[in-house]
Amino acid sequence: MMAQPSDHSRHALTPAEATAVRDAVAEAVLGTPAGLRADLEGDPDAYLRLVSASRTAAEETSRLLRESISGARAAGHSWDTLGRLLGVSRQAAQQRFSSTTVTATGRPGGPGQPSRKVIGPVTAFDEMALLADEGRRGWHVVDYGTMSHVLESSDRQWEHRRLLWSPGSAARLHLEADGWHLVRDTTFPWGYYTRQLDLPAEPV
Known part of the structure; x- marks a missing residue:
């Protein structure tokens, strides 16, 4: 054998x-x-x-x-x-x-400020489904770390996408032309994108 x-x-x-x-x-x-x-x-x-x-x-x-x-x-x-x-x-x-887990920078949401929270642990295989659910409730990614995402609240729904990182790729340029915003400039292996929808956030 x-x-x-x-x-x-x-x-x-x-x-x-x-x-x-x-x-x-x-x-x-x-x-x-x-x-x-x-x-x-x-x-x-x-x-x-x-x-x-x-x-x-x-x-x-x-x-x-x-x-x-x-x-x-x-x-x-x-x-x-x-x-x-x-x-x-x-x-x-x-x-x-080992990297330090990202934090929500201590903002429960004061006057005029959106709330932030951290979701995790997440994996490469479940994070997009979780972000889709959070996006419908008005949360969108503003930062991320190992197995976690920092989300910020709003009164609108959000979409999330991720692409394998390639700074000059046609797919990235197409996303940005279509209104998607890259969460962070330096990222590997995934680039995470958000886009606000013209729909009110669903209630929790």
Whole structure:
């Protein structure tokens, strides 16, 4: 009987996929700053621009790793599984990557201010149905964290959508042209969108 593959071997990239990702990052660092690749042939200052581009790439890949781990947690994966995939212990993975749950910024709703609340825990598989229900009652997302959303109240109904994150995608541009608003500028792997409807909020 063949042994079952470990979590790491089942979910890790193949060597070819890992090489392709690394190559794409290196190409972005060398190819995005205007003229950098050519300037490295003879301009010492180009190497400082290379450092700056590499630092930006490192910051962004670090952010993507952190947010992809939050996404995996929202999809129901344990710290033990994530630790094995990252090559560290469960405790080390949780200590390094656990994020603070978002709060409702302490607003029960004063004079002239909408109320806020946090819903959670939610997962990648039930959050949109929950947001649809909340939207009919006049609540819409204004922020989110791992397995939670911050909602703000209004007297109108709201719609919610999510798209896999791609800053210049045609789908994103189409949504924004159709009146949808992105909740947060930097988000991964999902971008969350809201749109107010011309319908009164349903009673609770």
